[in-house]
Amino acid sequence: MWKWLHPYAKAEKSYALSGKLMPWFLVIAVPTFFVGIIWGLAFAPADYQQGDSFRIIYIHVPAAMMAMGAYSTMAIAAFIGLVWQIRLAEMTVAATAPIGAVYTFIALFTGAAWGKPMWGAWWVWDARLTSELILLFVYLGIIALYNAFSDKILAGRAASILTLVGVINLPIIHFSVVWWNTLHQGATITKFDQPSMATEMLIPLLIMIVSFASFLGFMILYRFRNEILQRESHRPWVIALVKQSLKNNKRG
């Protein structure tokens, strides 16, 4: 039954499949980005308490959510890679880490720029902020560890193990606003109750979340393909691919 999946353990097939899927993620990410950002910046009503500063939410929340989404992706891939010895899964870990790090940085930075006018400080050692900062350090650690080995098989395994160790941070980030008394506000969307946000504000936020998620998907595929090319660069299919692109360049 699962036989159709088997060829995708081969790098060449995965390269081709991710190449086919990539544009679809972009087709979703780009329009939702423009619609969401224009809606959020210009059309959503100002918050009755926070005024227009609340518009930072349209990048802050999607970036923070997808920073954790990227980490979950990496954790699942790391687990698969370690248990079933699938190299492509370890490549996914390496491909996703820099994207997650950028998202985490965005979440932290926009949070600081939002915190300054609202709380009066760029940074406070609050549970949510601190655990998010640790997430950034974990991401940077994974990237550094992966680059520290010239043997990429070893590097992939080491990075995967570190990824699984870092999973402990995910529930801490999510529940930090519940477990500790923090300055950061509680969950607005990801709770079982009704979302505590006006619909006119919520819709552009959801659109932006879709945009960030599909951009994450696109970027993972793009960097995953880079990892495959790098690691298989001596294989005949990669050489044929490069020769083909050389020919196309000469003609064009």
Add this chain to the structure above:
Amino acid sequence: MAFTSLSDFIAMGGYSFYVWLSYGVSLLSIILLITNSVFKRKKIFHQVEQRIQREQRIKAAENREDIL
């Protein structure tokens, strides 16, 4: 529309610095991420290209030696 004029929009109800700083830095980070990824792909292609050409040169040199 939540704003009456363009200058009103840019002013962001007095929070212009924080709002535009957030959006600017985020956009810049995303652009850097894309540039880095594209650059990496180009670098790999370039490396393989150079290797192919080197191998071709070596082969050509070997052929000349055969004639001599």
